[in-house]
Amino acid sequence: MKRTAKLSFYFVLFIIFGLIGMWMPLLGDDLHWGTYFGSNYFPNGIFTYYDGRYLGDLLVIMMTKIKTVAFLAYGIFPTTIVYLIQKIREEITPTKNIGLVSSAIATTAILLSPVMIFKQILGWHAGFANYLPSAIFPLFMLYLVLKNYENKHVHYYRTQMVLIFLAAVAAQFFAEHVTLLNCFNVVLVWIFFRKHFGSEFKKVLNLILGGNFLGAILMFINGAYIKILFGSDAYRSVSGSGTKDTLFHYLRITYTPKHLIIVGTAVLIFSIFTIFYSLKLKNTKQKIANFALLLSTYVVIAPFIVVSPFGSRCMFASYVFLVTIFAVNFDIFFNNYGKILLPLFGLVTLILGVRMDYLSHDYGQTFDMQIRYSQYQNTITRDTQYFLQYRNDRYIWMTGPIQTDNNFSELYVTHKDRNMVPINYYDWTDAQRKLKNKRFKNQTDYMKAFDKQILKKVKLIQAKEK
Template identity: 85%
Template sequence: MTRTAKLSFYFILFIIFGLIGMWMPLLGDDLHWGTYFGSNYFPQGIFTYYDGRYLGDLLVIAITKVKVLAFLAYGIFPTTIVYLIQKIREQISPAKNIGLVSSALATALILLTPASIFKQILGWHAGFANYLPSTIFPLFLLYLVLKNYDNKNVHYYRTSMFLIFLAAISAQFFAEHITLLNCFNIILVWIFLRKHFGEQFKKVLNLILIGNFIGAILMFINGAYLKILFGSDSYRSVSGGETKDTMLHYLRISYTPKHLIIVGIILMLFTILAILYSLKLKNTKHKLANFALLLSTYVVIAPFIVVSPFGSRCMFASYIFLVTIFTINLDIFFNNYEKILLPLFSLIALVLGVRMDYLAHDYGQTFDMQIEYSQYQNTISRDSQYFLKYRDDKYIWMTGPIETDNNFSELYVKNKDRNMVPINYYDWTDVKRKLKNKKFKSRDEYMKAFDKGILKKVKLIQAKN
């Protein structure tokens, strides 16, 4: 019964996250990854000098080209993060009953990721492909450490050891700051904790160490990083400074001083409380997990003090580590109330998931209608090109208004000399609603009627103004 309940829980999570990926529109450079640039990226050798995110780039090409793969990727990777958070909690202290409180709470908090981060992770395929899967390996390493800590009897088959070694290499091909974090973490474990492991896991640890450094070397010998090192890359740099888009510069121009002060105080208080609380813990694994996650939170983001460009997506790993600390500690602290907390957090996660699926579906329908309407306008002669605005851009990564999006225009707008006119979301959806129950001989006839409705809306707006 417990096994069935757990499988059902994670299957529902898989569906919730998968639908977000399948329905989210392609925005920004997603459009290029999903068309000519992605098609030529590996065949023409662009990957040899673009960056070392080989698996991340392969993933973004796949999910921007095939919706089924987007569904699978969005379903698998976030669910894996949630699963690992639960497994870390159980290694510290076994749950009394079904043991899904950490999973339910972590799911809710991932769906509640601050909008500025969410839009560049779950709301942007390119951000998702590089920054979300990369967060898995640091959590996996922590799980392995806790599982094997002072446990000399754990046995690993050769197949398992080979897969872990392969994972250690592969984990380095997604995002540079995570690549550095993986190397940092395995060195600390190897130096300070090795004596607490049995001979079998020491071999696994050596394989992870070798795998992480092989992966890091293969990433950073990419031609892109030599250009960055010598300052000849027009987009990325390691020099820092006020004119560069480093973390400090990004925060200063993106948030108000009041906002930064409030968040800074909350983060500082959380860190101090976590340290003081952890120091009093008698459970060594619990203490180790808290300090490891807290250290990773700050180490993973530290390179962006000098590395640019920095975006809110770069904060995702730190957010996940903080979520992990919070969920496992709350779960363990209220262990006796699992029967109350599990249905409560599960309901919250389900409501948030359905809400986000609804928003993703709406964003996706707007995107599909936008393409179809633009292609229809390419077949007619007039002075203006009309663009259908999204409901909002709170959870999707839009670098500018749709009518000024050069990526979209390059692919779907034939006449670039037209007046580019945006149509309010509620105006064009009103036109669509009025056509809903009418029958048309063809899709072209439908688009003619839709266009006629848009022109009427434009005239009414102009008359009103």
């Protein structure tokens, strides 16, 4: 019964996250990854000098070309993170009842991620492909450490060891800062904890050590990083902390001083509380988990003090580590109240999931209609090109309005000398509703009728303005 309930819970999460990925529009770099650039990336050897995120790049190419892959990726990777957070909690101390409170809290926190993080991770395929899967291996490593700490009887089959080694290598091909974190963590574990492991896991640990460093070497021998070191890369650089889009500069120009003070103070208080709370704990595994996660939170983001560009997506791993600390400790502290907490957080998760699926579906429909309408306008003669606006850009990564998006224009706008005019979301959806119950012979007839409705809206708007 418990097994069925757990499987059902994670299956629901898989569907919720998967639908977000399947319906989210392609934005910014996504459009190029999904067309000519992505098609030529590996066959033409672009990957040898673009960056070392080989698996992340492969994933974004497949996601932007095939919706089923986007559904599977969005479903699998976030659900895996949530699952690992629950496993970490269960390795610290046994759960009472079904034991999914940590999972529910973690899912709620991911769906309620700060908007700037959400839109660059779940609202942007290119951000998702590199920054979300990369957060999995540090959690997996922590789970292995807790599982094998002072446990000399854990046995690993050869197949398991090979798979762990391959995972250690593969984990290094998503995001550079997490690649460095993985190397940092495995060295730390090897130095300070290997005496607490049995002979079997020591072999596994050595494989992880070798795999992480092999993967890091394969990543950083990419031609892109040589250009970065010599300052000849137009996009990325290693420089002083006050220049370009490094961590502190980005925070200073993106957020208000009041916002920075509030969030910075909250994170500092949480960190200090975690340290003192952990020092008083009698459960050694819980101490290890808390200190490891807190240290990883700061280590993973530290390179961006001098490395640019930095974006909110780079904070995702740190956010996940902080969420893990909260979810695990909250769950353990209120272990006796699992029967109350699980339905509560489960309901919140479901509500948030349905809401985000609804918004994603709306974003996706707008994107699809935008393409269809642009392609229709390419076939007619006039001086104006109309662009359908999104309901909002709160949860998607738009660097500017669609009518000024060069990526979109390059692919879907033929007459670039036209006057580019935006059409408000509620105006064009109203035009669409008026055609809902009418029948059309083909797509072209439908778009003609839709275009007439848009022109009527434009005339009404112009009349009101006069």
